[in-house]
Amino acid sequence: MLDCTQLLKEYHLKVTPQRIAIVAEIDMKGHINIDDLFNSLKTKFPSISLATIYKNIHAMIDKMFLSEVQIPNEKSVYELTKELHSHLVCKNCKSIEDINLDTSSLLNEVTHKSNFKLEEVSVVFLGLCNECS
Amino acid sequence: MLDCTQLLKEYHLKVTPQRIAIVAEIDMKGHINIDDLFNSLKTKFPSISLATIYKNIHAMIDKMFLSEVQIPNEKSVYELTKELHSHLVCKNCKSIEDINLDTSSLLNEVTHKSNFKLEEVSVVFLGLCNECS
DNA sequence: CTGACTGCAAACGTTTTGCACGGTA
DNA sequence: TACCGTGCAAAACGTTTGCAGTCAG
Numbered sequence: 261m262l263d264c265t266q267l268l269k270e271y272h273l274k275v276t277p278q279r280i281a282i283v284a285e286i287d288m289k290g291h292i293n294i295d296d297l298f299n300s301l302k303t304k305f306p307s308i309s310l311a312t313i314y315k316n317i318h319a320m321i322d323k324m325f326l327s328e329v330q331i332p333n334e335k336s337v338y339e340l341t342k343e344l345h346s347h348l349v350c351k352n353c354k355s356i357e358d359i360n361l362d363t364s365s366l367l368n369e370v371t372h373k374s375n376f377k378l379e380e381v382s383v384v385f386l387g388l389c390n391e392c393s
Numbered sequence: 394m395l396d397c398t399q400l401l402k403e404y405h406l407k408v409t410p411q412r413i414a415i416v417a418e419i420d421m422k423g424h425i426n427i428d429d430l431f432n433s434l435k436t437k438f439p440s441i442s443l444a445t446i447y448k449n450i451h452a453m454i455d456k457m458f459l460s461e462v463q464i465p466n467e468k469s470v471y472e473l474t475k476e477l478h479s480h481l482v483c484k485n486c487k488s489i490e491d492i493n494l495d496t497s498s499l500l501n502e503v504t505h506k507s508n509f510k511l512e513e514v515s516v517v518f519l520g521l522c523n524e525c526s
Numbered sequence: 527c528t529g530a531c532t533g534c535a536a537a538c539g540t541t542t543t544g545c546a547c548g549g550t551a
Numbered sequence: 552t553a554c555c556g557t558g559c560a561a562a563a564c565g566t567t568t569g570c571a572g573t574c575a576g
Contacts, residue, residue, distance in 0.1 A: 274550055276556060294540090309558040314541060316556085330465055332515060335540095348509045359507055365498060366516070374492055375523035376481045382465060382517045383499070390508035407530060407575055427565090442533040447566065449531090468565095 262287045262340075271323040278308060282316055283340075291329060291337040291356040329356070332384065346382075350389035357389070395420045395473075404456040411441060415449055416473075424462060424470040424489040462489070465517065479515075483522035490522070 264283040268275045278301070285300050286292055292300075294313060301308050317338060320326035327341045331349050337356060348357040363381055370378060387393075397416040401408045411434070418433050419425055425433075427446060434441050450471060453459035460474045464482050470489060481490040496514055503511060520526075 274555060276550075278557075307558065310540090311542075311559080312557055319556095330463065332463055348503070348507055350509070351512065357507065357509070359503060361499065361502055361506075363499070366494065366496070369494055370481070370492060370518055373494075374481055374490060376483070376490070376518065376520045377526040378518055378520040379484065380519040382515075382519070384515045385503055385509065385511055386513040386515070387509045387511040393510040409531060409575075411532075440533065443565090444534080444567075445532055451567095 267325065271320070271325050273319060273323060278305060278312055279316055281305065282313065283320075286326070286338055287340055290358075291339050293335040293337045295335065297338075330382075331356070332386065346384065348385045348387065348389070350392055351386055352388055352392035355389055359385075400458065404453070404458050406452060406456060411438060411445055412449055414438065415446065416453075419459070419471055420473055423491075424472050426468040426470045428468065430471075463515075464489070465519065479517065481518045481520065481522070483525055484519055485521055485525040488522055492518075 262284070264280045264287070265275050267283060268279055273279060281301050281304055282297065285297055289296075289300075294310070294317070297317075298308070298310055298313050301313070317326060321328060321338075325341050326338050329337050329339055329347060331337065331347075331354075334349070334354060339358075342358070343360075345358045345360050346363075348359055350356075361383065363383065367378060367381065370376065395417070397413045397420070398408050400416060401412055406412060414434050414437055415430065418430055422429075422433075427443070427450065430450075431441070431443055431446050434446070450459060454461060454471075458474050459471050462470045462472055462480060464470065464480075464487075467482070467487060472491075475491070476493075478491045478493050479496075481492055483489075494516065496516065500511060500514065503509065
């Protein structure tokens with residue numbers, strides 16, 4: 261299990277119960293949006309504020325240990341920063357799976373076809389997950 | 394040059410001066426966000442309302458002849474619907490280029506590695522355009 | 527002539543901000 | 552103790568809605 265306290269310290273963020281809970285929840289769920297995070301944390305911290313969630317999510321993104329994942333037509337979800345990967349999104353249940361892909365041929369193709377100096381590529385697949393299909 | 398009136402008729406939307414201007418502007422710019430569209434149209438229609446822009450953009454998306462392009466960390470832009478393609482986005486000047494890619498090997502890879510039934514894939518490249526690099 | 531479109535203003539949902547209080551280091 | 556984080560309330564922001572007047576078909 262992830263040592264949230266340790267992680268926060270590594271990134272020079274003060275360790276508070278709310279922050280520990282935020283990191284623990286994201287780690288457990290893998291991907292979660294602001295509202296679901298807020299609702300989950302309310303059971304543990306009945307008076308927690310959405311402002312606190314927003315402030316902390318942004319602080320963690322600034323420190324680069326959280327990443328925002330933008331999903332077409334859905335609210336963004338957040339995940340602990342891992343090595344580069346792509347996402348599979350279920351159109352039905354909205355669940356999200358990570359997948360590691362070899363994008364080298366794609367990058368190669370773009371490098372030859374365009375004048376862009378590429379830095380990142382975001383690949384999102386939409387479809388139906390195993391359970392929904 | 395695109396016959397905007399004709400296009401609107403084909404998709405069974407009433408032809409109004411505002412709609413012609415919206416389609417013409419999107420066709421001219423290729424990709425444009427709501428604010429830029431609003432500001433461009435204000436020179437021609439000083440009293441045009443943002444509500445009109447929003448309503449029309451959505452009407453055209455519903456008729457499938459406009460498409461929304463979601464750009465990480467930026468406002469969505471809109472384009473006339475063309476055959477499936479990917480986008481190159483300049484991190485500096487925010488310009489957008491279309492590119493046609495062969496995504497078959499990518500789809501193949503995902504089909505083998507996951508249990509998802511794929512329907513769509515969105516690929517966005519971020520980097521620097523020719524002028525900015 | 528009728529229904530659809532426009533522009534305005536108000537409503538709405540989400541995110542951000544300012545501030546007083548409390549907790550971490 | 553000094554500063555940072557929290558929670559509340561208000562503000563800001565982008566988008567949507569309702570409505571009265573106008574226009575396209």
